[in-house]
Amino acid sequence: MTDNLPARREADIDEVSTGPMLDLLVIGGGATGAGAALDAAARGLDVALVEAGDLASGTSGKSSRLLHGGVRYLEQFRFGLVREALHERGLLHDLAPHLVRRLTFLYPLTHRMWERGYVGAGLALYDGLAGMGDRGGFRRHRHLSRRALLRAAPPLRPDAAVGALAYDDGQVDDARLVVTLARTARREGATVLTRVRVTGLATRSGHTAATCEDAFSGERFVIRARRVLLATGPWSELTQRLVGGPAVRMRASKGVHLVVPRDRLPMSDALIARTSSSVLFVIPADDVVLVGTTDTPWENGPGPVLPTGADVRYLLDQAGRWLRVPLTMDDVTGVYAGLRPLVDPGAGDDGETQSVSREHVVREVADGCFVVAGGKLTTYRVMARDAVSAAVRGLRVPRNVSTETLGLAGSSGFTQAWARRDLAAVRAGVPVSVVERLAGRYGSDYRAVLAYGAQDPSLLEPVPGAPSLLGAEVVYTARHEFALTVDDVLGRRSRSGLAVRDGGAAAAPHVARLLAATLGMAPTWEAEQVAGHVEAAEVMAAALATGSDAELAPLLERMRHAA
Structure with missing residues (x-):
């Protein structure tokens, strides 16, 4: 799409507010929402996406920037989730080769015998779930001696580990992925509007009327759609209240990352290690290295998310266990915090977030109004497909097109x-x-x-x-x-x-x-x-x-x- 979006914005608002009723209105401009708009547009449906802030301004722009199956989910026996994510990892490498990169992860070992066998068995299973035909050139796991580990990661302390296992996963700039999804959705015919907040939803005569407010002009207008999809991540409970009580309850977990210059941590491979309450990542990303992440409940309500000094000290301490020269705050150029949108498993759990499933749910929460919640960045396409399929059931769908073969903007040529x-x-x-x-x-x-x-x-x-x-x-x-x-x-x-x-x-x-x-x-x-x-x-x-x-x-x- 080569048109001038600023010049088109006013016309787009006029079209969705005064034109024919939409088939689907997607509320939320993260990876799942943008993916849903693309999925629906590819099927030939009339669809619009509205986002109160910017694309990827929430969860989808503040992740560890990984496309991965999730090695730690193997210990939770969530093999289906891991297999699905590994498939999507390779698929997205084909659909957006400019955005997805193969990245080697080093898992340091601190015990000489049992740990190598235990972790190695898990990574062998990980390789098997990825399948023999894994796309993207992702290699099977390898065993490294201590000397090989230090050659691969010079910043590590020589006495920090006795060796390591190495395996491949994917890396993607999460915010750029979301923007690319939105551009591709527009290419396929969707209308995409940011800085448009939905302030009310009312179901009437077989359709839903969404009252909207444009943050730029202050103009209020109404969008009518046969179906509405709420893809609002950790704020899903809040948006469900627009149509009644929340049928899907959420639990938000805060993840904090530090940004360090690449010359301070000259690494080409990533490091992954266990901590007492989360997983430590040290991930090279272009000119910087990301150090994360925390996993703590967030109870400050909707809106911006901020890190604390305690979050930063925790990450500096955890990284310092492995580094020759520990990081200090003077080494940090940036810090960001985001929320994982976890579906609340219900009463009877211990209130912690580390073990809550990353699987997604799709549910009709009011007549013609659906919510998609949970999941992870890697499986955004599956979440979008499932949500759109549920939402448009009963509507005439012009085309039977799968996003599994639809290259994203920038991939052609x-x-x-x-x-x-x-x-x-x-x-x-x-x-x-x-x-x-x-x-x-x-x-x-x-x-x-x-x-x-x-x-x-x-x-x-x-x-x-x-x-x-x-x-x-x-x-x-x-x-x-x-x-x-x-x-x-x-x-x-x-x-x-x-x-x-x-x-x-x-x-x-x-x-x-x-x-x-x-x-x-x-x-x-x-x-x-x-x-x-x-x-x-x-x-x-x-x-x-x-x-x-x-x-x-x-x-x-x-x-x-x-x-």
Whole structure:
């Protein structure tokens, strides 16, 4: 889709509010919601997706950025879940080869005999569940000596382990995946609207009327649809209340990650290790390394999620058990926190979140209104398929099309575009490393980003304060990827705000200026955007001085106003 999205937005709102009744309205712009919009559009249904914030602004933009079966679920005997996730891991590698990368994980061993056999047996089962025909070049597990482990991961302490097992899993930029799903859904005919909040749902005469409010204009309008799908992750209980009491109850678990420069932890492979209450990941991701994660109940209600100083200290301590030179807060350029949307198993459990299933449920919670909840990023496509199939049962479905064979935006011609990256770099006058980074974000569409440089060469220069972001990317994400704010660009379309110590505050004025010109916004809007971004960075700094989630309440209120 090459149309100018800012210019189309008002027309899209007019069309969904005054045009024919939709077949399906999807509420929620995470991976499952965007996947559902794509699934429904591919079947030829009239579908719209509305999101109160930005695409991937919640759970789907704050994960460990992994596509994996979940080794730890083997101990819980959830073999079906693991097999399904491993299948989806390989499938997505085919559908979006520019987004999915194979990543080797090192599992360090601290006992010489029994542990190697125990973990090795589990990984052999993991390999078997993936199947002989596993896509994506994911290799079977390997045994490493201590010397081989230290060669693979030089930052590790020599005495930290007696050896390791190595296995492959997948890596994906979660937010970019969601944006790509939304772009693909639009390509297939879906309407996608961000910054549109649903404030009411009313079922009448065989359809549901959704009262909506546009955060940009303040305009209120109604969307009518034969079916409604709630894909609102950890806030599913809240949105279910729009149509009655929650039939599916949720439990939110907070996961926190630290962002560390790659030169501080020069690793090509990832580390995975057990902790007393979660799993430790040390994951290289482009120019940074992610250190996570926590797994603690979150009870601060809907809205933004913040880490605490206690969360950070926990992760620094856990990582320090393995590293030659322990990390300190001075090594951390960014911190982010998100929520896992866990389906509450019901009364009688111990209130902990670590053992709650990641399987998903689909349920009709009111006449014509369905909720999809639970699950994990890796299985978003299955969740979307199951939810749409349940929601549209009884409707006329024009096409029997599966998203299992539908390449995502940027995948068409990617192999050829990647092979020509050297020539593209010469023509654009940029280093080939820049073209490779663009290809990893936009796939074959990187050429459209570079094309802006032919009109204005300054757009191919890095944004001041964000060296990994070109001005052309700001314009492109606004015109083609639904970016409407500075945070949309720095926090999700790129990860530039996490890779610099000021959270992107220095880059915000330049990004705001480019966005204002592209979106047709006034200078006062620019100033508000910059002020809001700086305020959010200050709130994050204050949150890292707290000792518990209970101390976050005033900061969460400030963050809501800054958003």
